[in-house]
Amino acid sequence: MSSKRPVEDKAEAYTRALLDAARQEGRANADLVQWQHAKKFSPEVLETLSAMQAEDDASLIDQVAKRYKELLDSEDKTVSVTVTTAVPMGDQLRDKVRAQAEKLLNAPVYLVERVDPSILGGVLLEARGKRMDASVRAQLSHIRKTLSSAFIGGEEQ
Known part of the structure; x- marks a missing residue:
């Protein structure tokens, strides 16, 4: 048995869960675009998004992005x-x-x-x-x- 099989099974499970949820919400194509961009995210961004989701704070994403830019602009020349x-x-x-x-x-x-x-x-x-x-x-x-x-x-x- 190939050692790749468990990885492929895991990827298949994630893919199906994502696709099923996206179809239920009527946004399968939009989620695909987002997913393609997600691979560019740093681990810190993914961890922060995950924490915000767990705390039901996803509505704060725009505020966090705005404040991040303000802090970066004030500290970085x-x-x-x-x-x-x-x-x-x-x-x-x-x-x-x-x-x-x-x-x-x-x-x-x-x-x-x-x-x-x-x-x-x-x-x-x-x-x-x-x-x-x-x-x-x-x-x-x-x-x-x-x-x-x-x-x-x-x-x-």
């Missing part, structure tokens, strides 16, 4: 910087962007990376409510405006 590029950044570019952002903001930086092919190239940085657009799309737009005003200005003279 790390700045969240959203970096948008046309293609995923490599390690070398990521390190360079982080170093430049830390120098510019005079603080440690946490990068939130986004990919948006419509910017064509370059980089778009957002932090502390400000935006620095060094994308190719923005540069082309600026060139278009400059040429348009020069052309129109040249006609009027």
Whole structure:
């Protein structure tokens, strides 16, 4: 008998219990999405959620999340910087962007990376409510405006 069988049986039991409960509540697909994200949770988050559920405190999840963010923001001086590029950044570019952002903001930086092919190239940085657009799309737009005003200005003279 294979040693994997008890593990497979356990996984099957958990799966069936989860699916049956989700079907009864009419949320089988929604629970599947949540389950796929659950594997990303740290053990501490899972333990806290379990404790809250056991104490019938699941209704406090939003309050705990809000307070967690408040405490983190008050104690941690790390700045969240959203970096948008046309293609995923490599390690070398990521390190360079982080170093430049830390120098510019005079603080440690946490990068939130986004990919948006419509910017064509370059980089778009957002932090502390400000935006620095060094994308190719923005540069082309600026060139278009400059040429348009020069052309129109040249006609009027």
